[in-house]
């Protein structure tokens with residue numbers, strides 16, 4: 001049995017990580033931890049047979065754990081991850097791994113010294129939709145255009161409320177855009193290969209409603225290949241999160257990552273269609289991601305990336321976030 005402790009009970013944990021872990025038969029969630037105690041959190045703990053803690057070090061001291069999920073705001077990732085690694089636990093740490101490259105290096109060094117796995121939460125790599133896109137792009141050796149719609153819930157939000165959220169994010173996550181920027185960079189690297197340069201291009205996207213936070217992320221790869229990510233922070237519902245692929249500057253195809261949507265990939269006269277899973281945990285890659293982490297911890301397979309790869313992703317994401325910020329200010 002792989003005994004797990006979970007730190008942080010935000011949405012990603014309640015809706016994705018805990019339900020995924022509960023579906024893996026060799027996992028037992030022994031403890032869950034958040035800053036504040038509420039009836040809902042106590043009842044979640046009791047429903048899944050775990051103990052609730054407000055202090056993660058107390059959880060470490062009382063529970064016999066093999067691995068820890070660090071899913072607190074990014075500002076706490078370094079301290080919690082290093083404390084867990086010192087105790088000999090394997091760590092699944094949500095993305096972004098840390099606030100800056102020095103923190104990420106310290107975490108990766110500690111993982112290497114203690115011969116423990118430090119996994120970083122890039123769930124999109126495990127999504128069947130993105131896996132199709134990757135396979136297709138490798139077969140055809142074409143440039144990839146991806147479109148991500150994120151944060152649909154912000155569409156009708158008034159500006160003051162939106163700014164309040166952004167302010168909180170800058171404090172806890174380091175940057176407004178890092179929350180998503182790391183996913184973009186990781187996808188570009190994973191689908192198209194090593195990224196050498198990254199920059200924000202424009203916030204005028206043809207065919208996408210203009211709103212704050214629209215943009216085009218550009219990634220340069222080895223041999224001068226470019227991949228482009230269209231993104232909108234406030235357009236459409238989250239469930240419409242889409243991926244598109246094309247061989248010129250016009251997006252030809254769209255499909256949802258979540259929900260019961262059909263994905264259509266077109267290249268010349270070749271058309272590929274497939275149904276994305278209506279099982280959200282599978283469609284979003286969360287179940288496969290946790291399965292992969294548990295298999296790595298149990299020694300059944302190697303983790304899909306080295307810790308140094310994570311440092312590189314963070315460095316590129318910070319670089320990209322900076323160019324986004326400069327573009328917004330000018």
Ligand SMILES: NC(=O)c1ccc[n+]([C@@H]2O[C@H](COP(=O)([O-])OP(=O)(O)OC[C@H]3O[C@@H](n4cnc5c(N)ncnc54)[C@H](OP(=O)(O)O)[C@@H]3O)[C@@H](O)[C@H]2O)c1
Pocket residue numbers: 007008009010011012013033034035036037054055056071072073074076094095096121122123173179
């Ligand atoms: N992979 C993905 O697609 C994805 C999606 C969303 C978020 N994330 C990442 O997940 C992390 C958390 O994001 P979130 O949106 O879930 O944040 P959130 O909603 O703010 O939740 C954070 C949780 O951490 C707990 N916490 C904060 N400080 C703590 C401490 N010192 N000790 C113990 N618990 C503490 C909070 O406790 P209280 O409940 O008491 O406040 C809360 O439960 C971030 O790094 C984010 O980037 C990843």
